[in-house]
Amino acid sequence: MNLNLDRSLALAINTTDMAWEESPSKGVFRKKLEREGAESGLTTSVVKYRQGTSFSAHQHPSGEEIFVLEGVFEDEHGKFPKGTYFRNPPGSSHSPKSPEGCELFVKLNQFQAGDSEFVKIETAEQEWLPGLVDGLSVMPLHSFGTEHTALVRWQPGTHFQPHVHAGGEEIFVLDGVFEDEHGTYPKGTWLRSPNYSKHNPFSEQGCIILVKTGYML
Known part of the structure; x- marks a missing residue:
């Protein structure tokens, strides 16, 4: 297979x-x-x-x-x-x-x-840390080498800047609706973006996502 x-x-x-x-x-x-x-x-x-x-x-x-x-x-x-x-x-x-x-x-x-x-x-017992933009919170879970895994919480109406995924990115939407210029991704969606892919993510409704980056290098 x-x-x-x-x-x-x-x-x-x-x-x-x-x-x-x-x-x-x-x-x-x-x-x-x-x-x-x-x-x-x-x-x-x-x-x-x-x-x-x-x-x-x-x-x-x-x-x-x-x-x-x-x-x-x-x-x-x-x-x-x-x-x-x-x-x-x-x-x-x-x-x-x-x-x-x-x-x-x-x-x-x-x-x-x-x-x-x-x-x-x-994670229900852990503290959220401020993200890079207003409305974004982060909970680091594990890092090793170039690989980083975290929860990211988006308040409704939060927009992030366009960015490149050095080493790729993987997302599982745990709650709410995650979005970017390529589509809309409700709870239960699994996304995988290639090494050096680029997008401009946001969430009008708000969401929580499980994110892994840097693991494809």
């Missing part, structure tokens, strides 16, 4: 329009956004655990990065409620479950060489 792996192409996919596909694990469903192999390699997905679902113990030889969109995810290391961002580095392992059900934004096998930090951030 080779799904959306050409990172020279710009993508905008509204995941709410996609059907859930069954996974090999009972009670676990997914919407595939990027995928290198049928059940291996580079992967970006939205994943749903039905209530009471558990997943067999497994390793992450090349790491996993997750943002909890709904519900509560759990494993032997703790509980991860809605809004939690976490990273399990290469070589880690766990036995995930979700007694009450959950939805996740998941990236597998995409850690940069040398990035071995465990991260767990409950």
Whole structure:
């Protein structure tokens, strides 16, 4: 399988329009956004655990990065409620479950060489920092090398200056409506912009987005 792996192409996919596909694990469903192999390699997905679902113990030889969109995810290391961002580095392992059900934004096998930090951030408990323009707030989540991941909150009517994405940019719209000169992107939209692409983003309605930059160099 080779799904959306050409990172020279710009993508905008509204995941709410996609059907859930069954996974090999009972009670676990997914919407595939990027995928290198049928059940291996580079992967970006939205994943749903039905209530009471558990997943067999497994390793992450090349790491996993997750943002909890709904519900509560759990494993032997703790509980991860809605809004939690976490990273399990290469070589880690766990036995995930979700007694009450959950939805996740998941990236597998995409850690940069040398990035071995465990991260767990409950974003509902974190402080927002001022952004570069009025109406914009930022919550840094993780940085390593050229790669930076953060939440960005846009107040209604906020406009940002045109800018270039050195190393590309990836966005998942968590709430509200994000916009630029190329289109309008409601909650649940996943966007990927190539290395050195350019746009002029804004949000008339307001939104919160999960943003990753600098990872395509």
